[in-house]
Amino acid sequence: MRIVIVRHAIALDRNEAAAQGIDDADRPLTDAGRDKMAQGALGLARLRARPALLATSPWRRARATAEILAKPLGVHEVVTTPALLPGHLQPELLDWLTDRGAPDTVVLVGHEPDLGLWAGWLVNGRTRSMLRLKKGSACCIDFNELPTPGHGELQWLLTPRQLRGLAGTD
Numbered sequence: 770m771r772i773v774i775v776r777h778a779i780a781l782d783r784n785e786a787a788a789q790g791i792d793d794a795d796r797p798l799t800d801a802g803r804d805k806m807a808q809g810a811l812g813l814a815r816l817r818a819r820p821a822l823l824a825t826s827p828w829r830r831a832r833a834t835a836e837i838l839a840k841p842l843g844v845h846e847v848v849t850t851p852a853l854l855p856g857h858l859q860p861e862l863l864d865w866l867t868d869r870g871a872p873d874t875v876v877l878v879g880h881e882p883d884l885g886l887w888a889g890w891l892v893n894g895r896t897r898s899m900l901r902l903k904k905g906s907a908c909c910i911d912f913n914e915l916p917t918p919g920h921g922e923l924q925w926l927l928t929p930r931q932l933r934g935l936a937g938t939d
């Protein structure tokens with residue numbers, strides 16, 4: 770199984786949102802965030818990330834990021850799961866994936882610091898971050914069979930600029 774982890778694209782600043790009375794869960798992507806993610810999605814597609822499942826946190830910025838990824842990755846349906854909300858990863862997300870039959874390739878869109886912690890748990894079996902995902906960046910972790918903590922192998926970690934570079938847009 771291959772798990773591609775993507776942090777949501779650049780969203781409205783948390784303080785600006787609060788000043789406008791916008792809840793953190795409802796912060797939208799900025800225009801620049803949308804544009805950069807659209808370019809990064811083309812780079813991700815060049816890596817042949819053709820997921821059987823594209824899942825996202827229910828928060829607005831993550832859902833919008835997943836919707837941007839869907840077409841370039843050849844996905845017709847984006848699935849929302851609370852398992853990708855902040856504070857809900859570790860075994861909960863692993864159980865959720867297993868309940869879906871552990872498809873060959875999965876793309877998951879969510880939030881930091883949880884995604885970095887989850888990636889670290891998958892690779893080294895410990896709940897400590899071994900990487901930090903910038904907004905719009907992605908990493909890929911492979912497993913021989915079903916994903917289990919400490920048995921994942923980090924294949925790549927790409928910044929947003931590197932993803933755009935793969936698409937030839939940066």
